[in-house]
Amino acid sequence: MTLLERTAADLDGVPAVPAPARAVAARVAPWLAVGGSLALWTLSLPGVQPRAMTSLGLVSVLPATAFVALALLGVSFCVTVWRRPASSALLASHVVALVFMLYALPALVEPTARFAVTWRHAGVLQAILDGSYRDGGSNPYFEWPGFFVLAGFAAKAAGIGSVIGAANWAPLVFDLLYLGPLLLILRTLTIDPRLVWLAVWVFYLGNWVGQDYFSPQAFAYLLYLIVLAILVTWMRPAGWPGSRVRPPVRAALIGIVLFIFAAMVVSHQLTPFALLSSTAVLVIARRCGARGLPAAMTVILLIWLAYMTAGFLGGHSSEIVGGIGHLDTTVGTNVGGRLRGDAGHLFVARARIGLTLCLWAVAFLAALWLRRRGHREPAPLLLFLAPFGLALVQPYGGEILLRVFLFALPFTAFFIASVMRRAPLPVAVAVTLLLTAGFLVTRYGNERMDWFTPGEVRAVDRLDALAPAGSTLVAWSNSLPWEARHYTAHRYRSIVASKAWARIGALPSGSPRQIAAVAEYMRAQKGGAFLVLTRSQAAEVDITGYGPPGSLADVDVGLRRSPAFRRLYANRDASVYGLAPQAGRTP
Amino acid sequence: MSARRVPWAAVVAVAAVAAPVLALAGAPAAVRLPVVLVFLLLGPGMAFVPLLGLGDPVAELTVAVGISLAIDVAVALAMLYAGAWSPPATLVVVAALALGGAALQWVKEARPA
Numbered sequence: 146m147t148l149l150e151r152t153a154a155d156l157d158g159v160p161a162v163p164a165p166a167r168a169v170a171a172r173v174a175p176w177l178a179v180g181g182s183l184a185l186w187t188l189s190l191p192g193v194q195p196r197a198m199t200s201l202g203l204v205s206v207l208p209a210t211a212f213v214a215l216a217l218l219g220v221s222f223c224v225t226v227w228r229r230p231a232s233s234a235l236l237a238s239h240v241v242a243l244v245f246m247l248y249a250l251p252a253l254v255e256p257t258a259r260f261a262v263t264w265r266h267a268g269v270l271q272a273i274l275d276g277s278y279r280d281g282g283s284n285p286y287f288e289w290p291g292f293f294v295l296a297g298f299a300a301k302a303a304g305i306g307s308v309i310g311a312a313n314w315a316p317l318v319f320d321l322l323y324l325g326p327l328l329l330i331l332r333t334l335t336i337d338p339r340l341v342w343l344a345v346w347v348f349y350l351g352n353w354v355g356q357d358y359f360s361p362q363a364f365a366y367l368l369y370l371i372v373l374a375i376l377v378t379w380m381r382p383a384g385w386p387g388s389r390v391r392p393p394v395r396a397a398l399i400g401i402v403l404f405i406f407a408a409m410v411v412s413h414q415l416t417p418f419a420l421l422s423s424t425a426v427l428v429i430a431r432r433c434g435a436r437g438l439p440a441a442m443t444v445i446l447l448i449w450l451a452y453m454t455a456g457f458l459g460g461h462s463s464e465i466v467g468g469i470g471h472l473d474t475t476v477g478t479n480v481g482g483r484l485r486g487d488a489g490h491l492f493v494a495r496a497r498i499g500l501t502l503c504l505w506a507v508a509f510l511a512a513l514w515l516r517r518r519g520h521r522e523p524a525p526l527l528l529f530l531a532p533f534g535l536a537l538v539q540p541y542g543g544e545i546l547l548r549v550f551l552f553a554l555p556f557t558a559f560f561i562a563s564v565m566r567r568a569p570l571p572v573a574v575a576v577t578l579l580l581t582a583g584f585l586v587t588r589y590g591n592e593r594m595d596w597f598t599p600g601e602v603r604a605v606d607r608l609d610a611l612a613p614a615g616s617t618l619v620a621w622s623n624s625l626p627w628e629a630r631h632y633t634a635h636r637y638r639s640i641v642a643s644k645a646w647a648r649i650g651a652l653p654s655g656s657p658r659q660i661a662a663v664a665e666y667m668r669a670q671k672g673g674a675f676l677v678l679t680r681s682q683a684a685e686v687d688i689t690g691y692g693p694p695g696s697l698a699d700v701d702v703g704l705r706r707s708p709a710f711r712r713l714y715a716n717r718d719a720s721v722y723g724l725a726p727q728a729g730r731t732p
Numbered sequence: 733m734s735a736r737r738v739p740w741a742a743v744v745a746v747a748a749v750a751a752p753v754l755a756l757a758g759a760p761a762a763v764r765l766p767v768v769l770v771f772l773l774l775g776p777g778m779a780f781v782p783l784l785g786l787g788d789p790v791a792e793l794t795v796a797v798g799i800s801l802a803i804d805v806a807v808a809l810a811m812l813y814a815g816a817w818s819p820p821a822t823l824v825v826v827a828a829l830a831l832g833g834a835a836l837q838w839v840k841e842a843r844p845a
Binding site for chain 1: 751755758759761764765768769772784785786790791793794795797798799801802804805806808809812817819820822823
């Protein structure tokens with residue numbers, strides 16, 4: 146061995162020149178940025194006062210340091226993707242930090258579970274667990290009980306007393322679980338790992354629709370992503386690029402797909418149709434070699450619908466079939482119906498529509514642009530377009546466009562990331578910051594009515610204690626933390642959703658005539674009626690335009706003065722009323 | 733660490749015994765909650781997925797989550813509709829399935845290549 150060779154061997158693995166301090170700093174800086182942004186974010190939140198929220202939602206009460214934290218993370222992620230050799234651990238840490246900051250926000254600043262429907266889901270779960278759920282098919286929750294049975298089983302087995310206490314963490318958990326299948330799907334669309342992570346980043350910044358709360362659709366969406374990941378990774382026909390597995394393994398994976406699909410079918414009404422449509426599109430386009438899958442999925446779906454949900458479907462056939470082909474109704478209920486309310490709410494509603502259309506338009510144009518540049522693989526465009534067929538079939542209670550957006554989002558994100566990846570760094574940073582701001586406004590824009598105070602929860606607890614089984618519980622509007630207890634023991638009604646609203650809503654707020662009309666409505670309810678008014682309902686009335694600002698406070702005053710009502714409970718945030726006995730009648 | 737290097741059969745077997753024992757013994761939530769929830773999320777799936785030899789850790793864990801949740805739903809729903817609803821009993825059935833999968837992994841590993 147020559148001296149030169151020995152020296153080279155001695156130095157093997159040791160840099161010939163000591164690493165410059167700048168290089169070390171460049172390697173450490175993004176980790177510091179992740180840690181620093183998380184620390185700054187966490188330190189920013191204790192001072193947040195939800196009560197001070199305006200109609201713009203949570204964004205109106207976040208301190209400047211919270212925005213700095215998000216901006217720091219976004220800039221660091223873009224620089225890491227653009228300027229450095231891609232380290233998966235570093236990119237993953239940015240993404241996990243982003244998911245924590247965006248999706249755990251309500252859990253960190255709000256005292257109790259948000260969303261009225263979360264409380265209802267807790268009530269449904271309890272009703273299923275205690276066996277009081279067999280109601281003859283009038284309630285869809287009991288015809289698709291998979292998620293609730295799973296959640297009830299897991300909560301009881303794990304020793305969780307009430308899912309309400311943990312519900313605000315559900316979005317964080319679900320979105321972290323989405324990461325695995327997202328990575329698998331995106332890896333089949335590009336060999337550039339940095340583009341994969343950028344698309345994941347855009348997915349999380351774009352997921353404003355908020356369907357990841359404690360709900361069957363959040364669970365079913367996880368299964369949807371997992372099945373899609375299996376299909377695009379291992380079910381490609383022979384001769385196409387993709388992971389090769391032996392025939393027995395492929396057969397086992399087909400069985401696994403059908404098993405997971407069955408779990409989805411028993412849990413949610415819409416998601417199986419979205420997955421069936423995507424699978425069929427892949428098979429027709431010869432991008433899925435398991436050609437019998439759509440037929441097998443259809444059989445599973447029809448068996449469940451025919452045998453287990455016949456009661457519900459029989460009673461609601463006109464609503465279900467009546468929407469087919471009525472795209473105008475779908476657009477009207479999904480878009481037009483949301484464009485009302487005060488200035489802040491209108492801004493949020495327009496931002497939601499604008500962001501959605503903008504992301505769809507950019508994604509579609511990017512898909513065409515990629516095709517012109519020689520990217521001929523049609524699978525991502527087909528999977529982006531497949532969910533749109535659902536909008537032709539069902540308005541889904543005014544939510545179908547939200548769901549279409551969600552089902553298409555992995556592929557929307559992929560196309561947008563493909564364009565971003567080719568843009569200069571400053572443009573990518575600007576897009577990230579814009580999407581972050583858009584996310585905060587659109588996702589948490591209704592938060593003033595979606596969050597609840599402990600006082601509101603106490604009032605509903607009191608209502609539950611006061612109202613005997615079989616009575617009707619009445620609220621002015623829909624946003625309040627009820628239905629979590631005795632879900633099947635009462636009828637729950639909201640005045641703004643009733644036929645009487647046309648008359649009650651037209652009368653001056655809190656006027657004796659309006660209060661008399663409310664009393665008349667309540668006397669018509671079965672089993673005796675109780676009325677509950679809360680801060681969150683007042684916010685909903687103000688924000689969404691059910692009445693002039695402050696009108697529910699006028700109603701509260703009117704009820705207090707009315708001899709027709711008795712106030713049974715009150716605190717700073719809520720009041721509970723019962724009907725006073727009428728003269729000459731036995732109470 | 734690669735998912736393939738994790739001795740999944742042993743890990744699943746330990747979790748499949750620990751989760752029902754902790755649940756039936758009414759162990760403190762700080763111990764019981766993470767063990768039971770992680771087992772329900774990954775245990776039944778990782779009992780079977782290594783048999784497929786998918787190789788990629790992200791792929792194995794992702795498919796395992798799907799299988800685990802589907803098994804959890806299937807067993808819990810079957811118990812409910814059979815009129816035998818009991819979360820601890822449901823957990824025992826899920827754990828038994830996971831132990832069966834772990835045993836299959838051991839059998840496969842013990843078989844000469």
